[in-house]
Amino acid sequence: MKYFLKRVIGTIPVLLGVVLLIFVMLRIIPGNPVVILLGEHYDQATIDRLTDLMGYDQPILLQFVNYVKGALVGDLGVSYKYSRPVTEMIMEALPYTIRLALMAVVFAWGLGLITGIIAAVKKNNFIDRMFMGVSLLGVSMPIFMTSLLLQYIFAFKLGWLPMTEEGTFASMILPAIALGWNSAGSVARMTRSSLIEVMQADYIDTARAKGLRKGAVIIGHALKNSLLPVVTMMALQLSSMLSGAVITESVFAIPGIGRLATTAINNRDMPVLQGTVLFTTVIVIAGNLLADFLYSVLDPRIRKGD
Amino acid sequence: MEEKNILEIRGLKSYFFTDNGVVPAVDGVDLDIPEGKIIGLVGESGCGKSMTVRSVMGLLKYPGRVVEGSIRFDGREIAGLKENELRDICGKDISMIFQEPMTSLNPVIKVGKQVRETLLIHDRSISREEADRRVIEIFKKVGISEPEKRFNSYPHQLSGGLRQRVMIAMAMICKPKLLIADEPTTALDVTIEAQILRLMKELRDETGMSVLLITHNLGVVAELCDYIYVMYAGKIVEQAETFELFDHTAHPYTQGLLDSIPRIGRNADRLHTIPGVVPNLLHLPKGCAFCNRCELAEKSCHDQGVELREISPGHKVRCIKPIEHKEVTGS
Ligand SMILES: Nc1ncnc2c1ncn2[C@@H]1O[C@H](COP(=O)(O)OP(=O)(O)O)[C@@H](O)[C@H]1O
Ligand SMILES: [Mg+2]
Numbered sequence: 001m002k003y004f005l006k007r008v009i010g011t012i013p014v015l016l017g018v019v020l021l022i023f024v025m026l027r028i029i030p031g032n033p034v035v036i037l038l039g040e041h042y043d044q045a046t047i048d049r050l051t052d053l054m055g056y057d058q059p060i061l062l063q064f065v066n067y068v069k070g071a072l073v074g075d076l077g078v079s080y081k082y083s084r085p086v087t088e089m090i091m092e093a094l095p096y097t098i099r100l101a102l103m104a105v106v107f108a109w110g111l112g113l114i115t116g117i118i119a120a121v122k123k124n125n126f127i128d129r130m131f132m133g134v135s136l137l138g139v140s141m142p143i144f145m146t147s148l149l150l151q152y153i154f155a156f157k158l159g160w161l162p163m164t165e166e167g168t169f170a171s172m173i174l175p176a177i178a179l180g181w182n183s184a185g186s187v188a189r190m191t192r193s194s195l196i197e198v199m200q201a202d203y204i205d206t207a208r209a210k211g212l213r214k215g216a217v218i219i220g221h222a223l224k225n226s227l228l229p230v231v232t233m234m235a236l237q238l239s240s241m242l243s244g245a246v247i248t249e250s251v252f253a254i255p256g257i258g259r260l261a262t263t264a265i266n267n268r269d270m271p272v273l274q275g276t277v278l279f280t281t282v283i284v285i286a287g288n289l290l291a292d293f294l295y296s297v298l299d300p301r302i303r304k305g306d
Numbered sequence: 307m308e309e310k311n312i313l314e315i316r317g318l319k320s321y322f323f324t325d326n327g328v329v330p331a332v333d334g335v336d337l338d339i340p341e342g343k344i345i346g347l348v349g350e351s352g353c354g355k356s357m358t359v360r361s362v363m364g365l366l367k368y369p370g371r372v373v374e375g376s377i378r379f380d381g382r383e384i385a386g387l388k389e390n391e392l393r394d395i396c397g398k399d400i401s402m403i404f405q406e407p408m409t410s411l412n413p414v415i416k417v418g419k420q421v422r423e424t425l426l427i428h429d430r431s432i433s434r435e436e437a438d439r440r441v442i443e444i445f446k447k448v449g450i451s452e453p454e455k456r457f458n459s460y461p462h463q464l465s466g467g468l469r470q471r472v473m474i475a476m477a478m479i480c481k482p483k484l485l486i487a488d489e490p491t492t493a494l495d496v497t498i499e500a501q502i503l504r505l506m507k508e509l510r511d512e513t514g515m516s517v518l519l520i521t522h523n524l525g526v527v528a529e530l531c532d533y534i535y536v537m538y539a540g541k542i543v544e545q546a547e548t549f550e551l552f553d554h555t556a557h558p559y560t561q562g563l564l565d566s567i568p569r570i571g572r573n574a575d576r577l578h579t580i581p582g583v584v585p586n587l588l589h590l591p592k593g594c595a596f597c598n599r600c601e602l603a604e605k606s607c608h609d610q611g612v613e614l615r616e617i618s619p620g621h622k623v624r625c626i627k628p629i630e631h632k633e634v635t636g637s
Contacts, residue, residue, distance in 0.1 A: 202409040205365050209404075210424045210476065211397030213390055220423075224414050299414055300460040 007292060011285045016068070018281045019274075023064050026270050071278065077271035081264075086275035089260060096165070097256035100248065101241055103176035108183035109234060115184075116191025116230075121218065123196060131188065138185020143244045147178040147251040164253040175252040179244050183237050190233055194226040201225070228299055235291030239284040311378075312484050312516045313339040313362070313400075318375035318385075320354075320361045329587045331357040331370065333540035336614075339484065344510060344517040346527035346548070348563065349537035352584045355520045356405075358537070359486045361385075363402055364392045380483060398428040401477035405489040407469035411461040417469075418457030421445075421476045428480050444475045449505060467498035471505070478509060485510075488520045503530055524560075525567040528552065533620075536560045539585060539595035542614060546621035556617055556628035558600045594625070602627060 034050045035042065051057055055066065070076065076086035115135065119128040154174055155163040162171040198204065199222055207221045246258035253259075257276055264272035296302050320332040331354045339345050347355050361372050362384070377385040379400060384392060396402075401424075404410040412420060422441045425432060432440075438457070445453035448471045461469055470490060477485055487506065491499035507530055510517050521527055527534055527548070534551050536544040536559065544557040555561045565578035582599035591597055597607040607626055614624045 200367075202404060202406055203412040206404060206410045206473070206476075207412070208365060208393070209363055209396055209402040211393045211395070211427045212423070213393050221412050221415070225412070301413060301462050 003296075004289070004293065007289060011289070014285060015278075015281065019068060019071070019278055020064060022274055022277050023060070023067065026274060027060065067274075076275035076278070079264075079269055079272045081267045081269045081272070086271045089272060090257065090275055090279055093255055093257045093260045096254050097242075097245055097249070097258065099172060100175055100179060100245060100254060100256060101238075103172055104180035104183070104241060104244075105234075106180075107176050108180035108237075109187055111180075112184040112187025113191055113230075116188040117195060117218070117223070119188065119192045120195035120199070120226075128192075132192070135185040135188040138181050139189065140185075141181065143178060143182060143247050144251065146181045147175070147248055150174045150178050151251065165255070171252075175248045175254060178251070179241060179248045182244065183234070183241065186237070187230060187234060190230050191226065194229050195222060198222045198226040224298060228295060231294045231298060232291045235287050235294060238287030238290075242280050242283060309340040309343075311338045312341050312380055313337070313518070314376075314378040315358070315362070316376040316378075318358065318361060318377065319373045320357050320366060320370060321373050322370040324369055327588045329370075330540050330590075331587065332361060335375075335537075335540075335542055337535055337542070339516045339518055340533075341483075341516055342510070342514045343532040344507070344519055344530055346531035346534040347518060347520045347537060348524050348527060348534060349522065350563075350580075350584055351522055353537045354540040355522075355537055356488055359402065359488055359518065359520065362486070363396055363400065364389065394428075397424050397482075398480045399482055400484045400486065401480065401482040402486040402488065403470070403473045403477050403490045405492050407466050407473055407493060408461075410473060411469055413461055415460075416458050417461060417464065417472045418445075418459075421472065421479060424476050425479050440479065441475070444479045445472075447509075448472075448475045448478065449501075450475070466494050467502065470494060470498075470502055474502070474505065474509075478513075481513060482515055484516045484518065486518045486520075489522065490519075491526065492522070499526070506530075523567070524563045536563065539587060539590060541595065541624065542622075543596065543624045544622065545614075550618070550621050554618070554621065554631050556621070556623040557596075557625050558602050558629065559596050561629060562599075602629075 034047050034056065055063055058066075067077070074087050076090070078085055079089060082089070112135075115131045119131040122128045151163060151174060154160050161174050162168070165171050165175070195218075199218075204217060204222060207217045212220065242258070245256060246262060248254070249256045249258035250262055257279065261273060261276040261280075263269070264276065315335055315337040318332055318335045318337075319330065322329040322331055333354075335354075335358055337345075337347070337358070347358070349355055357366065357370065360366050362377055362379075364387075366372065372385060375385060376383060379395065384395065387395075411417060418438070418441050421444065422437045425437045425440060429437075441457060442453045445456060450456050450468060450471050456464070456468070456472075461472075464472065473490075485506070490506070491502050494502065503526065506517060506519070509515070519527060519531060524534075531548050533547050534545065535542050536551075536557065538559050544551070544555075544560045546554070546556075551560065552564070555564060559580070562578070562580035566580065580599055581601075585591065585595060585598065591608065593606075593608045593610055594600070594603070594612050597603040600607065604627065610626075612624050612626050614622050616622050617628060
């Protein structure tokens with residue numbers, strides 16, 4: 001437990017660094033945000049007044065400190081474009097993204113694990129080759145292509161599922177598959193190779209010499225060991241899922257975090273962009289911690305202090 | 307006295323079908339294990355000892371398989387048995403200990419549970435509590451101190467010697483009729499080795515089980531085994547009762563193994579080793595497999611194969627010109 005406390009505390013500098021980076025980058029890109037905000041009709045007095053109001057005349061370090069202070073109490077500033085608190089906008093978009101990500105994760109891990117295990121058991125025969133062929137397609141297809149293809153076939157041509165997000169479960173199926181497709185491929189491939197490797201281990205011979213049958217050996221002795229690397233990879237994949245969500249949400253018109261970020265980029269709406277990036281960073285870091293945690297639950301060798 | 311064999315292997319051939327050709331890892335082995343006896347199987351690394359016993363346990367790895375021969379356990383043919391039928395015998399009637407205590411236990415499962423599993427597989431009616439009690443009991447018997455605490459240890463928390471004791475506990479818990487120990491002490495240091503070997507002998511004396519002890523060190527088997535098989539390049543080259551083998555060594559290979567046992571009083575740097583290396587099983591010589599390394603080899607050794615033949619009761623050798631011994635009381 002102490003180990004995890006340490007790990008959590010260790011993420012603080014990372015977070016601060018990320019905030020600083022976003023902060024600086026967004027200020028390096030050309031174009032005065034105040035001018036953009038005002039549109040075509042403005043005079044110098046208005047610009048000055050707004051700049052002062054938004055704190056842009058302050059030294060960047062002070063702006064940074066103020067931002068961090070605000071972020072700590074959940075205040076991420078106010079959207080230029082919509083004049084609403086960024087936190088509120090994120091909270092509004094969050095449920096959509098969570099639902100999408102959860103469904104994608106369940107799809108990816110479920111399909112990936114099952115096909116990976118079957119492929120490993122049926123090593124080198126037809127089923128294995130077929131699964132691995134499809135999974136190669138899975139890992140190598142760009143997510144926008146998967147999204148558009150699924151949309152075209154199942155929504156446009158066959159009409160089985162809705163084209164875009166409508167608030168129903170059915171309307172989330174295609175986006176979830178599109179988003180999970182990549183991960184399903186890599187989970188399947190990794191599960192397969194890991195399980196095949198573990199089946200060569202000495203303790204598998206021990207298990208068989210004890211009298212365990214093949215199925216029981218796989219479930220009771222091989223799986224847990226072979227899932228160690230897979231679990232880590234799955235948790236780390238959370239970040240690629242989030243970047244994938246940006247695309248999926250655009251294609252399927254889902255008002256989630258990803259779309260919030262893309263709209264913010266188009267609008268040069270810095271507080272919103274800053275807020276979404278910070279938020280995603282927190283989730284990615286949480287994913288890494290989760291990976292660590294799961295790993296130590298599964299593997300007693302790295303459990304510290306017992 | 308008529309002895310009953312718990313295990314009888316006849317003409318066992320186990321080959322590996324590799325891309326480079328067929329590897330005859332076990333090539334026509336006959337081997338008997340009488341009830342209650344400790345039998346040694348000795349030979350250099352790579353001569354096919356492990357593959358012989360793995361054939362018995364159905365543990366040959368792809369691309370290896372048993373191609374021919376009979377394996378009778380307790381009067382029942384078990385070669386070619388269905389996988390599930392064989393599993394019912396393994397762990398219960400025949401159990402096995404492996405060479406590497408470091409990697410032979412599952413790293414993510416508590417050792418007590420791993421030992422208990424053997425019991426639960428073969429005795430479905432036993433209760434958890436009773437099984438736990440039996441595990442603690444067997445832990446005590448194999449000399450594991452603080453058995454209750456050790457039950458909940460993971461393998462990485464135990465020393466090599468302790469892990470091997472856990473392996474022995476796992477092998478013994480169902481009171482098998484035959485224990486196969488494949489180089490159980492090779493990975494351990496000498497003092498631990500002696501303890502483990504003594505433990506196995508004690509367990510045999512107590513339970514009356516048979517033991518097949520595999521080793522590459524003839525010194526190890528000398529005081530433990532009743533009868534010894536010497537294996538070379540997939541074949542048995544000599545077999546005899548322990549005293550007979552040591553006193554009337556007939557095969558130059560066995561002599562080489564004996565000479566390479568380190569002994570007190572013998573100069574360490576004059577330690578004898580057999581010249582050359584084990585031949586590649588893909589390209590065995592036409593004649594005796596050992597001829598290229600044998601100091602006594604003659605032309606005929608290179609030209610013709612040689613069968614195992616009995617030179618005195620219970621003593622067989624596969625050599626055209628076995629070493630002669632001048633008997634003190636000789637005729
Ligand atoms: N996977 C494999 N592929 C090909 N040959 C193998 C394989 N495993 C073992 N062998 C062959 O089997 C021979 C005997 O191995 P083994 O029984 O393990 O020897 P040891 O007497 O040291 O236990 C080796 O020399 C090797 O040629
Ligand atoms: Mg071996």
